[in-house]
Amino acid sequence: AQSVSQHNHHVILSEAASLELGCNYSYGGTVNLFWYVQYPGQHLQLLLKYFSGDPLVKGIKGFEAEFIKSKFSFNLRKPSVQWSDTAEYFCAVKNPNYGGSQGNLIFGKGTKLSVKP
Amino acid sequence: DGGITQSPKYLFRKEGQNVTLSCEQNLNHDAMYWYRQDPGQGLRLIYYSQIVNDFQKGDIAEGYSVSREKKESFPLTVTSAQKNPTAFYLCASSLRHSSNEKLFFGSGTQLSVL
Numbered sequence: 001a002q003s004v005s006q007h008n009h010h011v012i013l014s015e016a017a018s019l020e021l022g023c024n025y026s027y028g029g030t031v032n033l034f035w036y037v038q039y040p041g042q043h044l045q046l047l048l049k050y051f052s053g054d055p056l057v058k059g060i061k062g063f064e065a066e067f068i069k070s071k072f073s074f075n076l077r078k079p080s081v082q083w084s085d086t087a088e089y090f091c092a093v094k095n096p097n098y099g100g101s102q103g104n105l106i107f108g109k110g111t112k113l114s115v116k117p
Numbered sequence: 118d119g120g121i122t123q124s125p126k127y128l129f130r131k132e133g134q135n136v137t138l139s140c141e142q143n144l145n146h147d148a149m150y151w152y153r154q155d156p157g158q159g160l161r162l163i164y165y166s167q168i169v170n171d172f173q174k175g176d177i178a179e180g181y182s183v184s185r186e187k188k189e190s191f192p193l194t195v196t197s198a199q200k201n202p203t204a205f206y207l208c209a210s211s212l213r214h215s216s217n218e219k220l221f222f223g224s225g226t227q228l229s230v231l
Contacts, residue, residue, distance in 0.1 A: 046220070
């Protein structure tokens with residue numbers, strides 16, 4: 001069965017610091033990869049996604065993620081965080097070759113990011 | 118405004134009681150999903166529905182039931198068989214149940230046991 005690992009449970013940074021949140025998945029075949037974000041009091045929403053092509057994908061609010069197939073990783077990065085980036089971040093993977101129950105998104109356990117002003 | 122509406126925001130369940138969480142969407146999406154979110158556990162799939170009158174079990178379906186009689190509605194019943202129901206429940210939808218469709222989420226229902 002596929003799994004998604006997010007290594008950091010809680011990350012605390014000061015404003016302007018650089019951010020990298022780790023995400024590793026277990027499946028060796030073709031995958032679609034996502035980062036979702038949940039800001040305090042708001043709905044969970046899509047931050048960025050990777051399906052194919054350029055392994056460096058850019059999302060909203062200056063976030064980017066790099067797909068490294070050899071490392072089964074899809075780490076999220078931002079060069080300079082802001083207080084408004086305080087949120088919980090979820091990595092998710094989906095196998096595009098499967099329908100039914102195997103075609104569902106699998107989420108990591110999430111990483112809470114706290115940015116100190 | 119298009120979106121997903123979950124109600125109630127907070128729900129309390131007595132021992133032995135069944136409770137139903139509402140999820141309505143006006144996005145004209147075919148697929149709908151129920152997730153359970155526990156602190157430090159991420160999101161786990163309870164049930165999903167790819168189309169009206171069809172639904173499938175997810176990873177943690179025991180103690181839950183669903184129906185999909187209308188495209189826009191996908192209610193979740195937490196039955197008395199669910200021994201640890203306290204959690205945050207998220208409903209989501211997507212245009213289709215395919216690999217490149219992003220999920221739209223509701224604001225969630227916090228269920229607690231009295």
